[in-house]
Amino acid sequence: GPKVLQIPSHQIIDMGQMVTLNCDPVSNHLYFYWYKQILGQQMEFLVNFYNGKVMEKSKLFKDQFSVERPDGSYFTLKIQPTALEDSAVYFCASSLPTGGAGYAEQFFGPGTRLTVL
């Protein structure tokens, strides 16, 4: 089936540095999402993105976070500067529009494990 790819699979950085997480969504999808999952905890929504704009974001989407998808390439999540509490697995997802039927299966990538030291 359709695949979402995430690069890198694991990233280790020092606190205060900038990091960019890359997501290669399913080719014909138009909605893009980032979720955060701290080890052993529930997955939580960060942000969704459509037509070059953030559609909705949660309180976890701090000012240090930004997303973009320049020219239809990777959908990226940038954190600048990073903090210790940003250590988590970040999952990217993509979907088609719902078409009014409420059905918009989100396809998830395998996640990027971010470790902030």
Place this chain on the structure above:
Amino acid sequence: DAKTTQPDSMESTEGETVHLPCSHATISGNEYIYWYRQVPLQGPEYVTHGLQQNTTNSMAFLAIASDRKSSTLILTHVSLRDAAVYHCILRVAGFASALTFGSGTKVIVLP
């Protein structure tokens, strides 16, 4: 506030049928019932969804109560690959909104 309630875990044996209950007493008329599952070290995977009628696909059968206040995901002939955390999620129709994950039900499959 949790909108769905699921048991923490359920145990089964390969080849058996597993019934995963989900309670959603305050569901709105425009909310669909989605099920996703997640295995360790992987992203969630869509299982099925429904509004009012029971639905079936290659992965599972979804039984929805007539008052829509509860549903049951039924996994037949489970294998070790079905071991995962299963999430029951409510989502408003017609809008590509976020999925709100709870703690789900951990399904343990014994050989």
